[in-house]
Amino acid sequence: MLMSPVEFFRQLPKKQCPECGQYIEEQAESYLTECERCLSKKVE
Template identity: 75%
Template structure:
């Protein structure tokens, strides 16, 4: 039986920053793979 699209997206695991392991709060149209703190540290 196929899962409804709503249920599919609801059950996806949260995105995790590969640098520090912190959960990334996703936003619509966001393709970030690292958290904002790690991105800011790389810019310095």
């Protein structure tokens, strides 16, 4: 039996920054893979 789409997305793990390990707060239409702190370090 197929899982409902809502249940599928509920079971996904939280997105985690690969640089520092901090969990990233998900936002609609966001494809970021690193947290704001690590991204700002790269810009400087």
